[in-house]
Amino acid sequence: MKYAIIGAGGTGGILGFYMTKADRDVTLIARGRHLAAMQEKGLAVEKMWDGTTEIIPVKAMDMEHYVEQPDVVLVCVKGYSLEDTIPFIQRVAKPSTIVIPVLNIYGTGAKMQEQLPKLLVTDGCIYVSANIKEPGVLIQHGRILRVVYGVRNMSSQKVNIKRAHEEMLNALKDIKKDFDDSGIDGVLSENIQRDALEKFSYVSPIGAAGLYYHVTAADFQREGKQREAFKTMIREVAALAEAMGVPFERDMVEVNLKILSSLAPEATTSMQRDVMEGKDSEIDGLVYEVVRMGERYHVPVPMYAKVAEKLRENL
Structure with missing residues (x-):
């Protein structure tokens, strides 16, 4: 399968790095100095847990010069850059192209589907902690690397989807195999709404509390007010999930603290x-x-309200 990954930072760049290493057909869509560095020297990943750095050649180009028709588009940009990806996808996609948004913001897939009605746009999320250190160089803070993706309402529509789109389902399974073969934990979800909210229950609280207190992972890894605020906001997201009809089936405080414990102490969001x-x-x-x-x-979220009020005042 041919992959185009839009965005080559701590999400797309990391996925592209490991998938390229596994000999998958991947093109990273990037721009500026980061693109120039990758084209000239390759893509480097520094692994904080063991101090090693690996550099590999990658296919990388900007949107303007990409002329292939990918089987899969992984959208790995920040939420505020999402609109810029739509015209590009409309130009390069073929009818069978699958679009998988891998963003932090909940509900992205449904919004993109409205703008790309002729394509299958799944929902998706990623568990990884990484960022661009300098052009052509990514730093990966922890070993966790998992992509969760799936079709909205797949559990209730499974039979109909299977009959009408068997090839599409097979393609979704092939994507999982490509992830797995690349050392990426690929999860094809049958309840992506819940799974995406579970991921949101980590990335939103850690980002909000980290910004509120101006702290690093180390401050959340030990007992104290920062860790308690993080746990409180996880519970508030869990209450929202309950009200939305997709209650969590496990203790997300425990799950997210385990994720947090795997990060380098100096990691930030x-x-x-x-x-x-x-x-x-x-x-x-x-x-x-x-x-x-x-x-x-109609769900009280007092910790989020407190954080939001302060951030609105100060930013």
Whole structure:
């Protein structure tokens, strides 16, 4: 299968690196100095857990010069850049192309599906902690690397989907195999709404609390007010999931603390780094949207409201 990965940072770049290493047909869509460095020197990944660095040649180009027709498009940009990907996908996609958004913000797939009605747009999320260190160089903070993706309402529509789109289902399974063969834990979900909310229950609280307290993973890895705030916001997302009809089936506080424990102590979130560097950030989709969801579903989210109020005042 031919893959186009839009975005070559801590999400897309990491996926492209491991899939290229596994001899999959992958093109990274990037721009600027990062693109130039990859084209000239290849893509380097520094692994913080063992101090090693590996550099491999990768296929990389900008949107303008990409002329292939991919079987799969992995959308790995920040939420505020999502609109820029739609015209590109419309241009390069064939009728059977599958689009998998791998973003932090919940509900992205459904929004993209409205703009790409002739294509299958799944929902998706990723568990990874990585970022661009410098052009052509990514730093990966922990070993966890998992992509979860699936068709919305697949559990209730499974029989009909299988009869009408057997080839599409086979393609989704082939994508999982490509992930797995690349050392990426690929999960083809039958309840992607719940699974995406589970991921959101980590990335949103850790980003919100990290920005609120201006701290690193180390501060959440030990007992204290930062860790308690993180746990409280996880429970508030869990209450939202319950109200939305997709209750979590496991203790997400316990699950997310385990994920947190695997990170390097100095790790921060991409939202923290973007805000501190004065860049656009995903604060609306990761923090303010939770407050709006609380109002929509009549679920109290007092910790999120407190964090949102302070961030609105200070940013």
